[in-house]
Amino acid sequence: MINDTIVALATPNMKSAISIIRLSxxxxxxxxxxxxxxxxxRVKANTxxxxxxxDENKVKLDEVLISVFHNPHSFTGEDVxxxxxxxxxxxxxxxxxxxxxxxxxxxxxxxxxxRAYLNNRIDLxxxxxIADIIDAKSDKASALAMLxxxxxxTSLIDSLKEDLVQIIAQVEAKIDYxxxxxxxxxxxxxxxxxxxxxxxxxxxxISNSKSGKLIKNGIKxxxxxxxxxxxxxxxxxxxxxxxxIVTDIAGTTRDIVEADYSLNGIDITFLDTAGIRYSxxxxxxxxxxxxxxxxxxxxxxLLLLDSTKFNIDSFEKELIDSKKDNLIIVLNKSDLSCNLDxxxxxxxxxxxxxxxxxxxxxxxxxxxxxxxxxxxxxSNERHLALLNQVKNNxxxxxxxxxxxxxxxxxxxxxxxxxxxxxELLGNNNADLLDELFxxxxxxx
Ligand SMILES: Nc1nc2c(ncn2[C@@H]2O[C@H](COP(=O)(O)OP(=O)(O)OP(=O)(O)O)[C@@H](O)[C@H]2O)c(=O)[nH]1
Ligand SMILES: [Mg+2]
Numbered sequence: 001m002i003n004d005t006i007v008a009l010a011t012p013n014m015k016s017a018i019s020i021i022r023l024s025x026x027x028x029x030x031x032x033x034x035x036x037x038x039x040x041x042r043v044k045a046n047t048x049x050x051x052x053x054x055d056e057n058k059v060k061l062d063e064v065l066i067s068v069f070h071n072p073h074s075f076t077g078e079d080v081x082x083x084x085x086x087x088x089x090x091x092x093x094x095x096x097x098x099x100x101x102x103x104x105x106x107x108x109x110x111x112x113x114x115r116a117y118l119n120n121r122i123d124l125x126x127x128x129x130i131a132d133i134i135d136a137k138s139d140k141a142s143a144l145a146m147l148x149x150x151x152x153x154t155s156l157i158d159s160l161k162e163d164l165v166q167i168i169a170q171v172e173a174k175i176d177y178x179x180x181x182x183x184x185x186x187x188x189x190x191x192x193x194x195x196x197x198x199x200x201x202x203x204x205x206i207s208n209s210k211s212g213k214l215i216k217n218g219i220k221x222x223x224x225x226x227x228x229x230x231x232x233x234x235x236x237x238x239x240x241x242x243x244x245i246v247t248d249i250a251g252t253t254r255d256i257v258e259a260d261y262s263l264n265g266i267d268i269t270f271l272d273t274a275g276i277r278y279s280x281x282x283x284x285x286x287x288x289x290x291x292x293x294x295x296x297x298x299x300x301x302l303l304l305l306d307s308t309k310f311n312i313d314s315f316e317k318e319l320i321d322s323k324k325d326n327l328i329i330v331l332n333k334s335d336l337s338c339n340l341d342x343x344x345x346x347x348x349x350x351x352x353x354x355x356x357x358x359x360x361x362x363x364x365x366x367x368x369x370x371x372x373x374x375x376x377x378x379s380n381e382r383h384l385a386l387l388n389q390v391k392n393n394x395x396x397x398x399x400x401x402x403x404x405x406x407x408x409x410x411x412x413x414x415x416x417x418x419x420x421x422x423e424l425l426g427n428n429n430a431d432l433l434d435e436l437f438x439x440x441x442x443x444x
Pocket of ligand 2: 252
């Protein structure tokens with residue numbers, strides 16, 4: 001199997017309070033044991049032990065804490081040693097080099113997790129959950145990743161596989177032992193009901209996954225409109241700080257002002273844009289071009305209108321028509337007189353009166369997501385693609401059933417569906433594994 005002992009920094013390569021150097025592999029205890037006063041072959045597993053790292057010349061390099069984890073009870077399933085050193089860049093590198101020149105080799109990014117997977121300590125869903133936890137930028141994104149780590153996603157897939165096996169077994173029994181009366185025979189209609197039920201479950205998960213993706217990736221909201229309608233004021237009202245420059249001069253914002261915000265635990269990136277109008281000014285024109293690009297890349301557009309005006313512009317009309325599914329019309333300056341006869345959310349950015357708009361965003365983007373409920377979210381594109389394939393496989397089976405095709409053909413569709421579910425948990429597709437593990441940082 002895997003013979004090498006790998007080593008890497010498990011903490012960032014920068015000055016910090018402590019650094020952790022992690023080794024995994026059959027020589028890891030031996031390698032570190034040669035350079036410490038602690039007898040690592042005798043210490044209790046999973047405990048942390050005080051001592052020193054001492055080099056070949058008997059020079060004490062650092063005062064450290066060392067933990068030993070015996071296979072298979074470690075993250076990788078191999079013998080693992082973790083050395084907590086002081087977090088100086090030089091001393092950490094020195095100790096790392098000591099292990100590298102005495103039997104350990106440098107780990108590739110993700111190699112610790114890869115070994116955990118290859119040693120059956122974790123399945124692919126957990127591998128991805130670890131990457132997601134590291135990447136998570138909001139509370140909900142972390143909670144979502146934890147679902148993957150707590151095996152909830154794995155047990156969901158397992159239960160779907162079990163359902164499918166039950167269905168396949170019943171049909172197989174019908175084909176193989178038609179003469180046995182005691183095998184419960186299922187009618188085509190019953191069979192179809194099973195399949196439809198199963199498909200509904202898959203569709204439910206797919207629809208929930210929309211929320212999962214939102215939680216994981218966050219959303220981009222572009223604030224657009226004519227100059228001086230209060231776009232930058234609105235951005236500042238959300239953030240409760242003077243992030244963007246606000247003046248009563250039309251054309252103040254020339255570039256995109258980007259800011260992070262959290263609404264209901266969901267990560268939001270606001271894009272405050274240059275006011276859209278006809279302009280001869282080269283710089284302003286470039287800014288307006290960027291405003292249109294922001295419109296295209298946004299998940300949601302807040303079209304800000306000045307409610308004291310009497311009518312709207314043609315570009316605003318076009319935007320409302322072409323983007324109606326992901327656009328909210330916002331009537332700003334509602335503290336003044338409202339002359340615009342158009343439906344929208346009334347706010348006053350100047351007075352921080354924006355609660356109604358926050359609620360509308362939550363409603364429109366379905367941000368009221370409760371992670372604690374039993375609904376499962378698959379936020380990962382790979383999972384979703386496979387689940388969609390499963391859905392198609394089941395549809396094929398239902399169609400074959402409707403056409404009175406033979407049970408063998410139907411079973412074939414169901415077996416493909418089963419394999420797709422299996423692939424969610426991991427197969428031996430080497431490209432996929434390389435791609436997945438390379439997303440990790442060194443030492444993970
Ligand atoms: N009365 C009132 N004035 C507002 C409100 N929001 C913004 N303003 C004023 O409108 C003017 C323009 O505000 P900005 O936030 O700079 O407008 P903008 O849309 O970013 O403008 P550009 O960057 O030029 O496109 C400023 O004088 C603000 O104080 C509001 O809700 N009520
Ligand atoms: Mg502005």
